[in-house]
Amino acid sequence: MNLKNILLHSSALAILALGMSLVMLTNGIDLSVGSLVSLVSIVTAGLLGSKFGVLFAIFSGILTASFFGIFSGIIISRIKLPPFIVTLGTMVITASLALVLCGGETLYWEKNWFNTIALKYFFGVPILFCIVSIFFILIMLLIHYTSFGSYIYGIGSNEEALRLCGVKVKLYKTLVYLLSGCFASVAGIMLTSRIASGNPIIGMGYEFEAIAAAAIGGISFIGGKGNPAFAFLSAVTITMLTNGLGLMGFTTPWQYCGIGAILVFGMFLNRILAKVSLPER
Amino acid sequence: MRRNDILLRFALLIILAILIFLVNPNFGKPANLINILRQGALLYILAIGMTIVILTGGIDLSNGAVLALSSCVAAIAMERGLPIMVGIIISLAIGMICGFVNGVLVTQVKIPPFITTFAMMYFARGLAYIFSHGRIIYGFEKSFRFIGTGNIFGIPMPVIFSLLLLFIFYIVLEYTSFGVNIYAVGSNSESSRLVGINVKKVRIIAYLLSGFLSAFAGLIYTARLNAAEPVVGASFPLDAIAAVIIGGTSIVGGEGNLFGSAIGVLICTVIINGMNLMGISSLWQQFVIGSIILIIITTQTYTKSAKINIPILRSRKIESFEK
């Protein structure tokens, strides 16, 4: 295996894990990212075939996912429904929409510069990973140097306290789901460019992988604890290990077992590290 | 769960059924109604396990894979000529072992249920492929197939089994200490610990039961289909979760019941059946189910916060509190 490939292959999962870790820090969960990836793939690919141009297609893809992100966010923060249920709802709705929109067929377009995004390298680093890195740096800045960042942690550990301090909790919660939707759209666009076509099932299963990556990266399921940087790293590691299983000659059944073991072992390691670094309460 | 929540769901089920019936009278045929029950039975058995696990505040993403693993191993055992009873016992034992491992990882190693059962999903799926060598095991004895295809007084066996399990687990949840402990642990695990409930034991048993029920569903599945395959059930966990949620069980635990889940399963089955009958493209199935999840939970939240006052439902509520 080589580094270039690992970076290229983990780009989509890494950015999804980044978005998922933000959502999980606010004590939420976003099950819809996987099907949003598929939906964005279909929307973008469909519009790439139109005469409006590439940028319009990309923009529409981002807009679509953002719409569903805001939709989930508003229901979660205003009507106060559990995030798990709301995003499960949007997950099945968007998965269905993706299939309906393309009629079960893959979509394609006349080759243009959009196809080359996934092929180009910037000083040996895949452009896709560069894009992901930019988002990563932005999120790190957001987390550490803005009030939004501390509110994200605050909402996760004590939402009520924050509300009583006059923080617009509902707004920030909605924004987090919007961000998660946006990141899903970035992942969707990257995958679309990679496979040079729109595929209605391309995002299948990514939501669970992103949640696993975030959890193994130390993001707590009850919010308020963890660093998205580790979620990002664990996404890259998981991709490396799971890809590696196949290439080391494990047959698919053994790969399944291997992934199960990797997840459990990753979580176990995470527990041990947490115990070593923090005194037990 | 409050009575008006169940009524709300039951009303939705009836309205759905009437709407489909008006569009397509074939829906009302007795044979079709029995179909719905039979198709819902498998999902319902899984949903019982899922309800119990969700009541304790957990989740089980592994039930589909455990179903595949246990049914494949049982099928191999029967193929090799072992008696049917032995096959059945092996299958149930495997289901319980998988559930036990889930429970131990969740309670002792403190890995979140989501990740534990997600990992178990991969692990069990992998083992199912390994044991079956990826092939479909086909053809079983008549006596075994009876549990999937037989009828008693015209009622299909899967339906009888699911009703029986509903009865047993309703008693367990409502009338035994274990049932009360399940609700207590899911509602407030710290309080439960302080009054001396063995929280870990309750959780482990909940996962164990879910594994057991997955294996049980696997047996019925194998008997009904006359085949055991390692690929089956990838969509079962989400189907069961959706049905349980539509049935009104709270995803954070401690609230909900098996009747709600039964209605949830029926709502999902009726939708799919109706869409099949009306010839609506199946691409839309998930869309409808997703919308129903959001609509029903939103409605429930609103009626609960009493912003909308439905007279019938409210009077019921007061009645139920009189001693």
Next chain:
Amino acid sequence: MTGHILLKGENIKKSYGHVDALKGVDFTLKKGEILALVGDNAAGKSTLVKILSGAISLDFGKIFIDEKEEHISNPAASRALGIETVYQQFALVDNLTVYCNVFLGRLINKKILGGIPILDKRKMQDESWKVINLMGIKFDSVKRKVSDLSGGQRQAVAIARALLFNPRIIILDEPTSGLAVKEVNKIQDIILNFKDKGISVIFISHRLESIFATADRIMVLRSGVKVMDEENDKITSKDVVEKMFAIEHKK
């Protein structure tokens, strides 16, 4: 009026990581005595209560009950020794009914069909109804969910749970916080009532007037150390406050 020493703690220590919550505390509790435990936040009161109730285990020290050393390793063990605890947040389970909460952890079963254990709901309802009525707190039904109750009613449920099993010692952690004056008086009556029955009480409160109205003896903790242990009638609230906040040292 007070009898022999029922509960004795020797040199009890407990630390959380680098924070020492209890730095070697000795205490005694006589039969039928009401001991008030006072201290500022983080003085170690709650830690002591949790150790006695089995919610956490101690690092060092010994606990004697009736002069016999006991190890309280979990909440069930504590309850088996006749120690009942009413926690600050009541430790009630919102989604369950009143009677289930009262019996939680010790639900009553009856055998049907030759040995299948089934909950005896009727008995639990009757008994919890009796106990709650004894306390004189208004209640319409024990079949209500706890989430529908008022603060005073919740407190009553929590105390009823403690009272039902003939305990020797009842520990009350802030039983009067967040209650209306009328309800506070009620709780004080209930506490005095315990004493009449010969039950020992350990009672934690910030409300000094409640303490002086009920307690026989007052023990003050500060930063994990016992700084005062006196009979009620020998001290004033001023002494207690001074000890609590170490005012004399600042002079």
Next chain:
Amino acid sequence: MTKKIIILFLALLFVGAILMAGGAKETKVEKAALFAKMIFIVKSMDNPFWDSMIEGAKEAAKDLNIEIDALAPIKPYNVEEQLRFMEEGITKGVDAIIVVPADSRGIVPGIEKANAAGIIVVTPNTKAAGGNVVTWDGAANFDAGYEVAKYILSELGGTRKKVIYLEGTPGNQTAYDRKEGAMKAIKEANATLLASQTAKFSRIEGQNVMENLLQQFPEIDCVITGNDEMALGAIEAIDATGRLDEIKVTGFDGNNDAKRAIKEGRLMVTGDQRPDAQAYWGVVAAAMALKGMPCPKEIYLPAPLITKHNIDQYLK
């Protein structure tokens, strides 16, 4: 006590992992003066079909003295994972990549990358929509779908032409092609399509969907399906209502269960895809191209229909 359980479990986990490593090594093909290195990528592992393909590829590898690694995406039919395998293969420097595209268009970037690196690409079973592919070999799903549908419709003959079609997983190329092929035959025969519903290539779905459709339509003459799995599920459903005599069912793929069902007269016809042959000839074509021998762009492997007339030669 609890600690012991944890330690025991971890120990089991490690033992499992070690066994896994051992198991994986055993399955690797032996190396002995190899002539070339290839990777073979299938669409998924969710059907015995893919196992047969891998068997075929390994047989060819043995015959031609080639080292071949068989790979399948973890997520069924995920074309992006197939791309990953291709890219890893390219950096590892294999001589040829034999890939069964999960999606005709999605695989194209991978083929173009392989072309740029001078690596030979062969796509058995499913065609790629672009790139420079040395050879495609297989049964055209469209044509075979057409043939099966045409056979059953002509067998029925006369006026009995009420048809139900069971589709494969939505979004799947094969499912789409087979359906289009069948639709063409249905149109030509002037048959009535009562309903076309997906059963996601799965047996239980096939059974459930068929049970529902049986209620809707009192008169059905035949059920054409996108694969054997759905067909066998549908047969169970039809048999349960006792209508198997009037309703004829077709399958596709030719797996062992289906052959048995044909022998028993429950299934009317299935298209024999011969997955092992597809894989075998794919590897052979790649080897020929490596040696610089000219190779046909398309190899149509006949996809013979298996019917009750010729079933005996398949069941040895």
